[in-house]
Amino acid sequence: MILRLCILVLTSLVLAGYEEVKPQPQNNYRGFDLVDKAGNIRRPADVRDHYQSLGTYVVLDPKGDQVHATYASPGTAENYRKTGKFADGTVLVKEVFGADHAQMTTGDVRWASGTKVWFVMIKDEKGRYSDNPLWGDGWGWALFKSDAPDKQVATDYKKDCLGCHIPARGTDWVYVQGYPVLAAK
Amino acid sequence: MILRLCILVLTSLVLAGYEEVKPQPQNNYRGFDLVDKAGNIRRPADVRDHYQSLGTYVVLDPKGDQVHATYASPGTAENYRKTGKFADGTVLVKEVFGADHAQMTTGDVRWASGTKVWFVMIKDEKGRYSDNPLWGDGWGWALFKSDAPDKQVATDYKKDCLGCHIPARGTDWVYVQGYPVLAAK
Numbered sequence: 001m002i003l004r005l006c007i008l009v010l011t012s013l014v015l016a017g018y019e020e021v022k023p024q025p026q027n028n029y030r031g032f033d034l035v036d037k038a039g040n041i042r043r044p045a046d047v048r049d050h051y052q053s054l055g056t057y058v059v060l061d062p063k064g065d066q067v068h069a070t071y072a073s074p075g076t077a078e079n080y081r082k083t084g085k086f087a088d089g090t091v092l093v094k095e096v097f098g099a100d101h102a103q104m105t106t107g108d109v110r111w112a113s114g115t116k117v118w119f120v121m122i123k124d125e126k127g128r129y130s131d132n133p134l135w136g137d138g139w140g141w142a143l144f145k146s147d148a149p150d151k152q153v154a155t156d157y158k159k160d161c162l163g164c165h166i167p168a169r170g171t172d173w174v175y176v177q178g179y180p181v182l183a184a185k
Numbered sequence: 186m187i188l189r190l191c192i193l194v195l196t197s198l199v200l201a202g203y204e205e206v207k208p209q210p211q212n213n214y215r216g217f218d219l220v221d222k223a224g225n226i227r228r229p230a231d232v233r234d235h236y237q238s239l240g241t242y243v244v245l246d247p248k249g250d251q252v253h254a255t256y257a258s259p260g261t262a263e264n265y266r267k268t269g270k271f272a273d274g275t276v277l278v279k280e281v282f283g284a285d286h287a288q289m290t291t292g293d294v295r296w297a298s299g300t301k302v303w304f305v306m307i308k309d310e311k312g313r314y315s316d317n318p319l320w321g322d323g324w325g326w327a328l329f330k331s332d333a334p335d336k337q338v339a340t341d342y343k344k345d346c347l348g349c350h351i352p353a354r355g356t357d358w359v360y361v362q363g364y365p366v367l368a369a370k
Contacts, residue, residue: 048366049262053238056254060245060293068291069241077234097365104360105349106253108245111363164290175289178296180282181233 029073029089031122031140039129041142041152043118047071047093054092054179058099058110065099067112070179077181086172090123118144119161121174133157137173214258214274216307216325224314226327226337228303232256232278239277239364243284243295250284252297255364262366271357275308303329304346306359318342322358 034042044051051071059066073091080086096119097112122140129135133156134142141157144150154160165173176182219227229236236256244251258276265271281304282297307325314320318341319327326342329335339345350358361367 049237052234053254053256055297056241056243056252057289057291058241058243058252058295059289059291060295066291067241067243069238071238100362104242104244105352106242106244106251110243110245112240112365113362115365167290177285180297180300 029075029087029091029123031073031089031091032128034091034120035122035129035140039132039135039140041120041122041134041140043120043142043144043150043152044073044091044093047095050074051091051093052077052181054181056112057175057178060110065101065110066116067097067099067110068094069097069112070094077179080182081184086123086174088123088125092121092123092174094119115146117146118149120144137162139173214260214272214276214308216258216274216276217313219276219305220307220314220325224317224320224325226305226307226319226325228305228327228329228335228337229258229276229278232280235259236276236278237262237366239366241297242360242363245295250286250295251301252282252284252295253279254282254297255279262364265367266369271308271359273308273310277306277308277359279304300331302331303334305329322347324358 034044048071051073054070054072054077056070057068059068071093073089076086076090076092079090086092096116098114098116099110100113101108101110103109120140120142122142124135124138124140127135129140132140134140134152134154136157139157141154141161142152143154143160145153162173168175171177219229221227233256236258239255239257239262241255242253244253256278258274261271261275261277264275271277281301283299283301284295285298286293286295288294305325305327307327309320309323309325312320314325317325319325319337319339321342324342326339326346327337328339328345330338347358353360356362
């Protein structure tokens with residue numbers, strides 16, 4: 001009896017083990033781990049190492065060029081290609097850098113140099129924080145500046161965030177045209 | 186005796202289980218999975234989804250702007266920050282796009298549009314393929330064009346690749362200044 005029980009438990013464990021060594025599921029949209037009960041948003045850590053890159057915009061400005069690099073929580077692009085949507089809990093982070101430039105072997109080149117701010121968006125299909133002025137139009141919206149990288153400083157997404165996103169309203173407020181990984185393969 | 190053996194095996198399995206549910210090791214530099222015995226290099230698939238972004242250069246050229254996005258095999262940046270080197274087996278992929286541009290809410294903007302070529306480098310600390318003209322100076326070098334994305338078309342890295350990399354010789358032939366994730370945190 002003990003032997004049978006052991007075999008049963010062993011079999012279960014071995015099967016559980018096989019589950020675990022499969023490729024890790026890449027669609028765990030953990031955005032709400034970054035949000036407290038009142039809807040306050042924390043900046044996700046280690047985005048450069050652990051999120052996927054969606055793409056980069058370079059803004060040429062005589063007052064100072066900028067590089068805007070957008071990262072998404074793992075699995076975002078695969079889901080978007082399948083469904084045409086950002087899944088509930090998806091986190092997008094746009095890191096805004098200054099830019100350096102030089103004549104290089106390829107030509108007149110710009111690249112990222114020095115983080116200025118991070119914009120964070122968390123997809124919310126359910127209108128979870130309707131009393132919080134940083135949530136609405138299907139997203140939570142947040143802004144962090146490099147001089148105090150953990151302090152969320154936006155107060156009202158309609159005033160602080162939405163203005164720049166209006167031209168992208170038709171694509172759920174996100175400038176998807178610069179993100180090749182979202183397009184069908 | 187059987188019971189003891191079972192407990193021992195169960196304990197081992199449970200401990201093994203704990204090993205498996207730890208965060209996955211992100212430093213499996215599998216570059217040589219892409220290389221056959223003669224040193225021929227295949228282009229890695231799904232780089233946009235599964236590699237990490239190192240950074241992006243934008244080349245302004247009256248004949249056609251380009252966006253150069255570089256991806257690295259998982260764990261590359263973490264290892265580089267610790268050791269100052271690219272680990273043996275590290276894969277770097279530079280995807281060269283054309284560029285679109287427009288006046289947007291942020292200013293005069295460029296972004297990636299349409300892949301032209303992929304450059305692939307695989308770190309080789311051991312001089313594995315000394316007879317192959319696509320290996321040398323610590324790397325394997327390869328080029329794939331978007332009209333035949335699986336056909337490696339470089340014939341000699343010294344002629345086809347190294348010229349553009351000479352200014353980056355002091356940083357192991359890689360333009361690290363545009364890759365913020367490689368810098369110390």
